[in-house]
Amino acid sequence: MPFFRSHVLISVDPECLKRGAHEVMDALQDELVQQGLNEEVQILETSRIGDPVQFGPDLMVYPEGVHYANLSVDDIPFLVEEHFLKGRVVNKFVAQESIIADEELGMPKAKEIRIVLRNCGKIDPNNIEEYIAEDGYMALGRVLTELSPEDVINEVLSSGLRGRGGAGFPTGKKWSFARASASTPKYVICNADEGDPGAFMNRRVLESDPHAVVEGMIIAAYAIGSSQGYVYCRAEYPLAVKTLNIAIQQAREFGFLGKNIMGTDFSFDLEVRMGAGAFVCGEETALMSSIEGKRGEPRPRPPFPAVRGLFMQPSNINNVETYAVVPQIMLRGPEWYASMGTEKSKGTKTFALAGDVKNTGLIEVPLGITLREIIFDVGGGIKDNKGFKAIQTGGPMGGMIPTKLLDLPIDYESLASAGSIMGSGGLIVMDDETCMVDIARFFMDFTQDESCGKCVPCRVGTRRILEILNRICEGNGRDGDIELLEKLCYEIKRDSLCGLGQGAPNPVETALKYFREEFEAHIYEKRCPAKVCRNLITYEVITDACTGCTVCARNCPVTAISGERRQPHLIDPDICIRCGICMQVCNFNAIHII
């Protein structure tokens, strides 16, 4: 039997033939004969290799596995001499495959490890078979056929997985509490009410890889002994709701949901419930109230949901991301997961990087990475080369972290020690043109509006804090305001019923702790150092630089700018609302703030 050291597969796809594949093949055969190689190199016909329109005529050379494309008869002598005689790959003929990166996520950035985001952008979320092709539902198969519920809980425990919704409670421990409760029915609930402004990690996973969440929930249900689950998804995410419903329907068709899953005697089904625009429903007990068809008001704990939760039954509630990572842990083993992250904060976490940073978007990094690395390595640094001022972690319940703490590692304990929290993963980067008093006011405006109103410290306390902050920003700050704010913050944190009230003072507290001088400037000097607070600034045209182009006047929403063409313009400070549009549209840097 003749032994060939090399095989050449030429595509004879009709499109390639149109482009001259047979002529190329004949030329190749002739050249090989001429060089005495025809007993060492075999030519075989094959169907399409790459996209014929983009690459034809093309061929593959084995054993190297090189894909040569767009060949013509004239290229053949050089190709044979270089590749088959001299053994060198001819780079100019190699097919340039374009790497398709997901539009929103992009290629993995420096220091990223994508586990939760592994399938996003790569599979069709509306086709369960693509999920299955990426080892989907294999973890479930292993769990149902090889492991007892207690085994599952032990593996999740030893992985070190902590709840990714923000509180960071050890997931295995939480599951064991629900398992230990005797009463049935038990419920498995997924918190998909990602309400933190600036956080959209859960949205992406639900829209792009819903089955990861579904599979995680089924495994959790098996572990705790539940047969009914709910995904509570915020109404602001209609595409996520739609995608989830399709995924659940397909999972049922494939026997992963419903009665006797995979032929075992374990049954479980899922239902999607929508929110209706209430941030507080991201709090676990408020969420359960909402599923029960009531106002989203939290309840005191104990009893905890694992003992008495939804419809007063034992319930396990976890975040989207927590469930999404469970199948990977069950497939690859808890030691694999525990090999990433820090001593007490294992694994990776998704973050949504937003604000004044060059690369905004979703990232997934191992816990323990420092804030500096996230902002400057992964995030690419501050936009427009401005200076860094602060990074806000954890959403409206989180805190502002200044430059001096940038080498803090991102883990649950370190962030708490700085006065902030991990939260769901929103990271807002702020440059030096941000007023910290204004930002504290912004967050308090949000939490005060979203407060459910049930307990006095939160309902009344946040309102009082907001009133003081509004006064300060308007230029009516008083001596004693800072001390009063500190006292209010302390009391509201101590006395509130749920996480919303307990966390609401954090932005104000950290702003006071790290940027006290800005508050003092507002109160005692009636000055906003960052030049943001509208009552404390004036917009002025720099007469020497103004060319009279009228762009500012035309864009001013309150027609406060007057001036003839080619004459320096004038802003009327009594009409001007300090919106800043004029400065933005001016092409001559002729407007400044004083």
Next chain:
Amino acid sequence: MQKIIDNIPANDPIAIPEKKAIIDAVLNANKDRQGGLMVILNELQGKIGFVSEPMQQYVAQTLQIPMSVVHGVISFYSFFTTTPRGKHTIKFCMGTACYVGGTQQLIDKTKQLVGIDPGHTTPDGKITLELCRCVGACSQAPVIVVDEEIVGRVRPNKVPQVIRPVMEDKADEPAA
């Protein structure tokens, strides 16, 4: 004995047969569902566009729960409205990334062009301006939602262009 709902305006959905049929269908499909009130109200808000007081009374009556409970749920969640919105909505995302990205300027510009404040509808009922919570498109900040379509990275001088379909009332014309 069934309680009669008083003073139903002639243009209320309860008084319009096709709309009432939709309401009845929603109620029938969900009345035995655990925690069904939220599901019912969400569907009514989506299909009818608002949940008026007569509608709330009708829901309470059908489900045999107090009107105060129904009204309590409606008034708690920001997605439920008791009056119809305008034909078109323009919503401004008030998420942190959008706020830091300059939503306030977009609001100022739009107020000038449309002539009303956020939270209001134009007198001819065509356009409603609203503030909304973070929609989760933070990498596209600042974001305006025009008739449920998300428009990202909006600059103040681009606002006229972004809202033009709504201003000219062409947004819901069939594609050519």
